[in-house]
Amino acid sequence: MKLNFFTLSVALRHLRYGVGQSLLTIGVIAISVLLIIYLRTVIGGTQIRIVDSVTGSIPHIVLEPAERTPIGAWQLPDPTGRTLYIGETVNLPRAQDKIDDWRQWLPALERDPEVTVVSPVVSGNVFMFRGARRESVRMSGVIAERHDRIVNIEEKLVEGRFLQMTTGEVALGATLAAEFGIRMRDKLRLLGPEGRSLSVTVAGIYETGSGALDDGQIFLTLRDGQSLLELGSAVSSVGLRVRDLYQAEAIAESMTTRLPFKIRSWIADNPNVFRTLDAQDQTINMVLISTIIAAGFGIASILVMSVTGKYREIGILKAMGATPGEIQTIFVVEGFLLAVLGCMVGIPVGIGLLEALSTVRVPGPGGRMTELFVIQIDPWLLLGASAVAVTVGVIAAFFPARRAGSVDPMQVIRGS
Amino acid sequence: MADTPVIELRGVGKTYYNGDIATPVLFDMSFEVGRGEFVAIVGGSGSGKTTLLNLMGLLDRPSMGEILVDGRNAGTLDEPGRASVRRDRLGFIFQFHYLLPEFTVIENALMPCRMKGRRFQEEQEPRMRALLEKVGLGEKLDSRPAQLSGGQQQRVAVVRSLANDPALVLADEPTGNLDTRSGRVVFDLMRSLSRESGTTFVMVTHDDNFALEADRLIRIRDGRIE
Ligand SMILES: Nc1ncnc2c1ncn2[C@@H]1O[C@H](COP(=O)(O)OP(=O)(O)OP(=O)(O)O)[C@@H](O)[C@H]1O
Numbered sequence: 001m002k003l004n005f006f007t008l009s010v011a012l013r014h015l016r017y018g019v020g021q022s023l024l025t026i027g028v029i030a031i032s033v034l035l036i037i038y039l040r041t042v043i044g045g046t047q048i049r050i051v052d053s054v055t056g057s058i059p060h061i062v063l064e065p066a067e068r069t070p071i072g073a074w075q076l077p078d079p080t081g082r083t084l085y086i087g088e089t090v091n092l093p094r095a096q097d098k099i100d101d102w103r104q105w106l107p108a109l110e111r112d113p114e115v116t117v118v119s120p121v122v123s124g125n126v127f128m129f130r131g132a133r134r135e136s137v138r139m140s141g142v143i144a145e146r147h148d149r150i151v152n153i154e155e156k157l158v159e160g161r162f163l164q165m166t167t168g169e170v171a172l173g174a175t176l177a178a179e180f181g182i183r184m185r186d187k188l189r190l191l192g193p194e195g196r197s198l199s200v201t202v203a204g205i206y207e208t209g210s211g212a213l214d215d216g217q218i219f220l221t222l223r224d225g226q227s228l229l230e231l232g233s234a235v236s237s238v239g240l241r242v243r244d245l246y247q248a249e250a251i252a253e254s255m256t257t258r259l260p261f262k263i264r265s266w267i268a269d270n271p272n273v274f275r276t277l278d279a280q281d282q283t284i285n286m287v288l289i290s291t292i293i294a295a296g297f298g299i300a301s302i303l304v305m306s307v308t309g310k311y312r313e314i315g316i317l318k319a320m321g322a323t324p325g326e327i328q329t330i331f332v333v334e335g336f337l338l339a340v341l342g343c344m345v346g347i348p349v350g351i352g353l354l355e356a357l358s359t360v361r362v363p364g365p366g367g368r369m370t371e372l373f374v375i376q377i378d379p380w381l382l383l384g385a386s387a388v389a390v391t392v393g394v395i396a397a398f399f400p401a402r403r404a405g406s407v408d409p410m411q412v413i414r415g416s
Numbered sequence: 417m418a419d420t421p422v423i424e425l426r427g428v429g430k431t432y433y434n435g436d437i438a439t440p441v442l443f444d445m446s447f448e449v450g451r452g453e454f455v456a457i458v459g460g461s462g463s464g465k466t467t468l469l470n471l472m473g474l475l476d477r478p479s480m481g482e483i484l485v486d487g488r489n490a491g492t493l494d495e496p497g498r499a500s501v502r503r504d505r506l507g508f509i510f511q512f513h514y515l516l517p518e519f520t521v522i523e524n525a526l527m528p529c530r531m532k533g534r535r536f537q538e539e540q541e542p543r544m545r546a547l548l549e550k551v552g553l554g555e556k557l558d559s560r561p562a563q564l565s566g567g568q569q570q571r572v573a574v575v576r577s578l579a580n581d582p583a584l585v586l587a588d589e590p591t592g593n594l595d596t597r598s599g600r601v602v603f604d605l606m607r608s609l610s611r612e613s614g615t616t617f618v619m620v621t622h623d624d625n626f627a628l629e630a631d632r633l634i635r636i637r638d639g640r641i642e
């Protein structure tokens with residue numbers, strides 16, 4: 001490469017003089033850049049949507065009681081004080097699935113820089129009574145301020161409150177409420193599996209758009225949940241949200257070695273989601289790679305034409321003392337500049353299109369207007385697309401440039 | 417330095433090889449051209465004139481013998497070295513003008529200077545403007561080559577060959593593509609520029625009138641000097 005006044009000024013003049021060819025090349029590059037940015041962002045947006053709909057109201061990581069390892073009959077505590085025979089059934093007190101020492105682990109979890117939310121939860125199925133009707137529902141006893149950062153109930157309240165919920169209060173979904181004809185401040189009776197009953201007042205009704213939450217789910221305070229299930233001060237699980245939800249599995253794995261819990265991530269729980277996203281990524285990348293290759297050949301053929309049309313000039317320049325390196329540089333610089341100009345057109349147009357797309361709104365759950373596409377323009381994507389375009393431009397220019405560099409002035413002069 | 421020949425050929429021969437076929441074209445040529453001389457080379461078609469000029473212009477390498485430019489043996493130079501001799505010491509005029517269509521008349525005339533950097537180009541610009549005015553192209557400085565007649569284009573090419581203030585200008589049938597009148601204008605121009613600037617010219621021509629007006633005449637027949 002010989003970047004100097006001569007090579008740069010001749011390259012620039014070629015571009016300026018051959019406006020038609022230049023614009024054509026710039027157009028090809030701009031369209032490729034635009035496609036890269038546009039498709040990646042839109043697909044990225046739908047992927048965010050998909051991941052969001054899966055993880056939107058669940059913990060990224062759940063800590064549960066460690067699984068008890070099976071023990072041999074000879075290890076059983078002696079329930080009867082006599083010999084046991086094969087085939088005999090023994091009734092042992094049922095050990096509950098619970099975490100007793102969760103408070104001890106809380107500070108360590110909260111200190112973890114990857115972890116953004118730590119929410120201890122008591123959960124189990126309970127009966128809900130309303131007049132003569134009885135229904136089995138899933139009950140979660142939570143610390144509302146913590147748990148709201150996982151499920152986002154407060155934002156989706158139709159009536160009442162969630163964050164300020166106190167002892168003796170319940171929040172439930174709009175579908176369930178409608179089914180039972182429940183309204184705010186109504187009283188309900190709950191019955192736990194151990195026979196414990198609790199009377200609660202409806203303090204909040206929400207609508208999330210998710211059937212599981214809106215229909216069969218109620219929320220109590222952690223304390224009420226504990227007493228309904230007779231768990232004492234224990235909890236059933238601890239839910240976590242992490243900074244980067246794609247790292248959830250890795251974080252869960254590293255926690256497994258440090259914490260005495262059974263630890264699951266949302267990724268392990270939803271392998272299909274990941275496979276789908278991966279397949280989508282690969283498809284779109286194939287499309288983009290073919291686009292880029294096609295663009296590369298397009299640019300190369302335009303530049304080959306341009307070089308072929310300039311054989312005589314190249315010959316005379318070489319006779320006058322231009323080196324092969326200088327001639328080569330002229331055409332590589334042209335490829336580079338065309339690519340840069342292509343990016344300067346393609347990127348703003350791409351951003352403009354995406355911005356226009358991001359204003360498209362459709363009615364979402366609960367009648368609220370939401371964006372049809374999640375558009376998050378990643379500056380790295382812009383940079384990456386530009387890098388790809390410039391690389392392709394330079395490579396496409398390189399071969400015709402090398403041919404230009406090796407033009408034999410004698411042949412030109414002899415007029416062949 | 418003053419008495420070193422601008423260019424000297426010692427026993428130069430040239431044979432073209434195309435696969436197995438060898439075509440000997442030039443045989444044992446020895447001559448020198450002194451500073452400020454105006455030399456005409458004549459000979460029949462296919463006698464080897466263009467071949468000889470290409471060798472003298474370091475565009476091609478002889479199969480035998482040596483060529484010395486300013487006393488320096490060009491055979492010892494690598495390609496970049498030869499390119500730099502062409503850039504600094506030689507000027508070229510061809511049968512076709514080969515002006516660059518993207519550049520104006522003055523820019524084309526300055527092209528050899530452009531290769532030597534912006535500063536040099538700017539320094540040479542007044543001189544080249546004056547030269548172009550002198551050859552009657554004062555009005556056309558900022559025109560494109562395509563807007564000029566053939567004779568005018570060739571006059572630009574003649575001026576361009578002087579841009580790097582060369583020791584030697586090599587001209588291969590510079591009037592070959594022009595009508596008699598324009599050819600005359602271009603030839604007279606070369607002749608007078610040669611006299612005024614003291615630049616050495618070696619010109620291949622088919623026109624006997626021009627040949628007879630040269631300081632010296634070299635006749636070639638079948639690759640040998642007659
Ligand atoms: N690359 C080559 N390979 C083989 N033979 C060649 C090559 N170039 C030229 N020749 C031959 O060399 C001989 C001399 O060619 P050259 O072009 O030097 O002649 P010339 O005197 O300039 O002729 P003209 O007056 O027609 O321009 C011719 O017979 C030509 O066919």
Ligand SMILES: [Mg+2]
Nearest residue numbers: 465466467588
């Ligand atoms: Mg010839």
